Amino acid sequence: MEKKYKSSYYGHVVKIALILIIGGVLAVWARGLFLPETMGQYGHYRGGDLEDQRNVEVRNHTNESCYECHRPIRLIHKAGVHKTVSCEVCHGPYADHIKDDKYVAKMPVKRNMEIKTLCLRCHNKIIRARPEESIKVVALPQHLEEKKVQVDHNCNQCHMVHDPLLWVKAAYEMMGMEMKGDKK
Numbered sequence: 001m002e003k004k005y006k007s008s009y010y011g012h013v014v015k016i017a018l019i020l021i022i023g024g025v026l027a028v029w030a031r032g033l034f035l036p037e038t039m040g041q042y043g044h045y046r047g048g049d050l051e052d053q054r055n056v057e058v059r060n061h062t063n064e065s066c067y068e069c070h071r072p073i074r075l076i077h078k079a080g081v082h083k084t085v086s087c088e089v090c091h092g093p094y095a096d097h098i099k100d101d102k103y104v105a106k107m108p109v110k111r112n113m114e115i116k117t118l119c120l121r122c123h124n125k126i127i128r129a130r131p132e133e134s135i136k137v138v139a140l141p142q143h144l145e146e147k148k149v150q151v152d153h154n155c156n157q158c159h160m161v162h163d164p165l166l167w168v169k170a171a172y173e174m175m176g177m178e179m180k181g182d183k184k
């Protein structure tokens, strides 16, 4: 009677131990199945990722790469207040336009009221997270009212998109007036 009781208790322990051992072996086997081959090659990450990152297509380029083909815009853009602004911010990535140094497709060009939305992405007064000195901002419709125009007037009627102060400066000069601030 006593012996029977003891052996059935022992049986439970063996069963649990067996399950744990089989589970452990299965886990080690499954880990081997799913681990990428180059895991741990250089450290605790997938070594092959270095190769993958090297092969990621470069989609964006600098303004210099646009200037090669767009000479007239180069002269305007480089001389103006937008000289630090990337062409791609307004026109999209280089790779959609040029492949192997050849023209392959049109670049998106914003038109009409889309231009207002584009400008206000950076120049809207309601962007509060940025210090005001970094990019000058305007509030609408006050800015247009101040300039005595209709609210449906568009930014590029007064600001040339590639050099926003070009026409403004010319207008001040024509009227023999000084622009406020220090605007070269």
Ligand code: HEC
Pocket: 063, 066, 067, 070, 073, 074, 077, 082, 085, 086, 087, 088, 089, 090, 091, 109, 110, 111, 112, 115, 118, 156, 161, 162
């Ligand atoms: C602030 C936004 C902005 C930036 C930065 C910008 N562009 Fe533009 N670009 C425009 C807009 C808007 C138009 C359309 C102008 C219009 O309709 O009055 C345009 C027009 C053009 C056009 C003429 C296309 C057409 O059909 O009218 C070319 C070419 C061009 N941009 C190239 C460039 C290059 C190259 C750069 C960088 C040196 C650049 N742009 C930077 C907004 C921008």
Ligand code: HEC
Pocket: 061, 062, 063, 065, 066, 067, 068, 069, 070, 087, 088, 091, 093, 094, 097, 098, 101, 102, 103, 105, 106, 107, 108, 109
């Ligand atoms: C290898 C030369 C080349 C380079 C580099 C180049 N473009 Fe162009 N781009 C062209 C040609 C060609 C056209 C078509 C001109 C036409 O239709 O009259 C064009 C047209 C455009 C237009 C007018 C819309 C269109 O696609 O027809 C814009 C805007 C433009 N490019 C922007 C850019 C920007 C921004 C860059 C740099 C990120 C750039 N381009 C780099 C050759 C180039």
Ligand code: HEC
Pocket: 081, 082, 084, 085, 086, 089, 090, 115, 118, 119, 120, 121, 122, 123, 134, 135, 136, 137, 155, 156, 159, 160, 161, 164, 165, 183
């Ligand atoms: C990607 C952000 C960006 C976009 C989009 C953008 N700008 Fe600018 N803009 C700048 C930066 C940066 C400057 C230079 C810093 C400054 O003077 O505020 C600038 C300067 C200016 C200035 C001169 C401010 C001054 O008095 O010194 C005007 C005007 C202007 N932009 C108008 C426009 C117009 C119009 C558009 C739309 C066609 C536009 N911007 C789109 C970033 C942007």
Ligand code: HEC
Pocket: 116, 119, 120, 123, 136, 137, 138, 140, 143, 144, 147, 148, 149, 153, 154, 155, 156, 157, 158, 159, 168, 179, 180
């Ligand atoms: C009727 C013409 C006109 C229109 C339309 C216009 N602006 Fe202006 N804007 C001006 C003039 C002129 C100045 C220069 C102010 C000065 O220094 O006297 C200016 C200045 C600015 C400045 C610099 C503000 C500063 O604090 O120095 C920004 C940014 C600007 N405009 C953005 C825009 C944007 C964005 C739009 C479209 C939503 C737009 N403007 C539409 C005429 C205009």
